[in-house]
Amino acid sequence: MQNIFINSGKETEVLFDADFVLTDDNLFRIYGPMLPKGTVVMKSGEDNKNLRTVDFIVSQMLAKGVKRSGKVVAFGGGVVGDTLGFAASVYMRGVKWSFVPTSLLAMADSSIGGKTGVNVGFVKNAVGSFSMPDTYIETKYLRTLPSREYQSGMGEIVKTSLLNQDMYDFMQGEFDETEAIKRCVKIKSEIVNKDFMDSGARKALNMGHTVGHAIEMLTGLSHGQSVLIGLRLEMLMMRDYIEHDFFYEAQQYLSSYIKHRVSLRAEDVMRIASSDKKNGDGISVMYASRIGEVKEAVITQDEFLRLFKGAL
């Protein structure tokens, strides 16, 4: 079970008690004066979620004399969390870490479940590990989050709402950010507790991600917005297997959160989808056939191309 604290006010103590704190340069510009002296700063952005940054982090940990029993903390969004989490999980064969998520996406999704990893070339999260942090969510940090990033976080929240009828109904009312985060944390934790190593139930959380990751790589759109477009396109690809009324309702619901238009070549998306580590012989497309019911279709590259072209 993961230790998760929401608006507990404990994060300052955790940060100042740490042997090593990592943040990114954007956050450092805003929160530098509030962070412990010696906080290590990585460059922000998905492009820096890579092995070079892991090398940098590990070198800094060594230079600071962090021991295997040391306390290591990530202060940032999903990129800082995924990268520091991976570095911590391999540093001296694994050191415990904590996560103070600062983006909506990290609060509602990436700080839960202990997946860490970095990208290699075009392959997202090509190396990674399972390493559970203690998570300290403080929603006050959202007040400085740029709106583009807020919209990104909404993408994973909307995805989660397709997994649970109560959450879906809640999303039809006036949006309450703290309540939405609490609900996402609960839904994701329940799934992760059933399937920590991602071999069954947890796959549902990958809905929209096969196409979404390709969109993120090809267009540079934010993760959450790419996932939203991915969810919509994957449902269009699988529309023959989705309850008719739900299909139209979900398309409208997803569209209301999509803020960008993208132009995509099916061949490019297929190439990236084929290299996704989740995909073995075929390409995995996860889709909701109704609220709370996620199905997987494993299809060939030719089928993917045909269905994707039909969805565009």
Ligand SMILES: NC(=O)c1ccc[n+]([C@@H]2O[C@H](COP(=O)([O-])OP(=O)(O)OC[C@H]3O[C@@H](n4cnc5c(N)ncnc54)[C@H](O)[C@@H]3O)[C@@H](O)[C@H]2O)c1
């Ligand atoms: N491990 C998981 O289970 C999991 C799940 C979903 C997504 N992810 C990963 O998470 C990453 C995306 O995370 P993200 O959307 O948080 O991206 P991010 O970490 O790049 O943060 C987005 C931007 O917002 C800035 N930012 C963050 N918090 C801020 C704040 N409070 N005030 C001002 N600026 C702030 C960051 O500096 C960055 O520029 C992707 O790499 C994705 O693969 C991981």
